[in-house]
Amino acid sequence: MLLNAVAGHRVLFVGGKGGVGKTSVSSALGHALMRRGRRVLLVSTDPAHNLGHLWERKVGDDPTRLASSPDGGLIDGVEIDPKTVVERHFDAVLLQMERMLPERLHGPAKRHLEGARHAPGSHESAMLERIAEATELGLRDYDVVIFDTAPSGHTLRLLMLPEQLTDWAETLLRSRARSEQFSAVLESIVPHKEQPPTDRDAALRRTLIRRRERFARLRDVLHDDAAFVLVTLAEPMPMAESLELALHLDEIGVTLAAVVINRRSPGDAGEVLAERRRLEDVQVERLRAVLASVPTVELPLLRGHPSGEAGVDALAQQLD
Numbered sequence: 001m002l003l004n005a006v007a008g009h010r011v012l013f014v015g016g017k018g019g020v021g022k023t024s025v026s027s028a029l030g031h032a033l034m035r036r037g038r039r040v041l042l043v044s045t046d047p048a049h050n051l052g053h054l055w056e057r058k059v060g061d062d063p064t065r066l067a068s069s070p071d072g073g074l075i076d077g078v079e080i081d082p083k084t085v086v087e088r089h090f091d092a093v094l095l096q097m098e099r100m101l102p103e104r105l106h107g108p109a110k111r112h113l114e115g116a117r118h119a120p121g122s123h124e125s126a127m128l129e130r131i132a133e134a135t136e137l138g139l140r141d142y143d144v145v146i147f148d149t150a151p152s153g154h155t156l157r158l159l160m161l162p163e164q165l166t167d168w169a170e171t172l173l174r175s176r177a178r179s180e181q182f183s184a185v186l187e188s189i190v191p192h193k194e195q196p197p198t199d200r201d202a203a204l205r206r207t208l209i210r211r212r213e214r215f216a217r218l219r220d221v222l223h224d225d226a227a228f229v230l231v232t233l234a235e236p237m238p239m240a241e242s243l244e245l246a247l248h249l250d251e252i253g254v255t256l257a258a259v260v261i262n263r264r265s266p267g268d269a270g271e272v273l274a275e276r277r278r279l280e281d282v283q284v285e286r287l288r289a290v291l292a293s294v295p296t297v298e299l300p301l302l303r304g305h306p307s308g309e310a311g312v313d314a315l316a317q318q319l320d
């Protein structure tokens with residue numbers, strides 16, 4: 001059922017409130033696709049990673065094989081560490097700046113960058129670039145990319161308008177008015193109109209254009225190939241938040257492929273759980289009434305915490 005709902009989307013974002021089962025569901029979905037012979041890249045963007053924990057394997061910045069099937073299906077995992085991404089981003093920017101600027105300006109450039117590192121938007125910009133990179137890798141080498149996203153509003157901001165996020169070069173150009181010291185640097189990069197463009201100017205523009213193109217491609221992918229899978233619980237608070245998120249996705253034009261209602265209580269395992277199930281039913285009905293056109297998939301509460309490939313597989317079987 002969930003597989004039908006996501007069919008045709010090559011980029012999937014699995015999101016929802018903290019602890020509702022995003023990592024479990026994205027892994028189970030990946031596993032179900034793998035069992036059907038698909039090549040899946042599973043990417044965690046959550047700083048508190050639990051992909052490695054769930055799969056009982058060390059997962060890092062490079063794709064790690066999590067499982068494979070005899071017919072060529074596979075699932076590779078990546079954990080993106082936002083802190084490392086930001087560090088690496090700024091190191092690369094610094095290197096590029098040093099290449100483009102005369103040596104006497106390296107000091108002021110470095111100081112400017114240190115300031116920019118903590119400026120609002122810098123973190124998002126670096127993460128967006130890494131997500132764009134992972135998406136490109138996924139579309140090139142895999143059939144499907146699944147993002148296990150952070151619980152905050154962060155992912156949504158990223159999904160919203162990639163083109164709104166500035167890259168470092170634009171930040172530099174903008175900071176001209178603010179930074180006396182840096183305007184000297186900029187003068188050397190961006191010459192006055194009457195002067196012919198220098199090599200440095202051309203290099204800066206090339207970098208700018210490359211990054212713009214990458215963000216533009218990501219934006220196109222988000223609009224054309226991507227879909228969101230919302231994970232929730234049949235409880236009032238998570239449901240209220242999920243409805244809000246669903247409306248938000250609608251506003252920003254991101255397809256909501258399905259809502260997974262996780263950890264549904266069994267109706268035949270004692271009075272307490274039966275009563276809980278009745279309360280959950282009310283929530284589920286409400287959700288279905290509001291999101292009438294969105295498929296909903298229910299996952300039962302399992303006895304234990306799914307872990308290892310067997311645990312993921314057990315959950316995946318429930319998605320069929």
Ligand SMILES: Nc1ncnc2c1ncn2[C@@H]1O[C@H](COP(=O)(O)OP(=O)(O)OP(=O)(O)O)[C@@H](O)[C@H]1O
Nearest residue numbers: 018019020021022023024151263300301302305306
């Ligand atoms: N269907 C289920 N039955 C039983 N336990 C489940 C089920 N789904 C998830 N869990 C358990 O619920 C807990 C939270 O799941 P998971 O880590 O997937 O959530 P998450 O949304 O990724 O959390 P976070 O926001 O912290 O990243 C885990 O202990 C997991 O083992």
Ligand SMILES: [Mg+2]
Nearest residue numbers: 022023046050
């Ligand atoms: Mg998680």
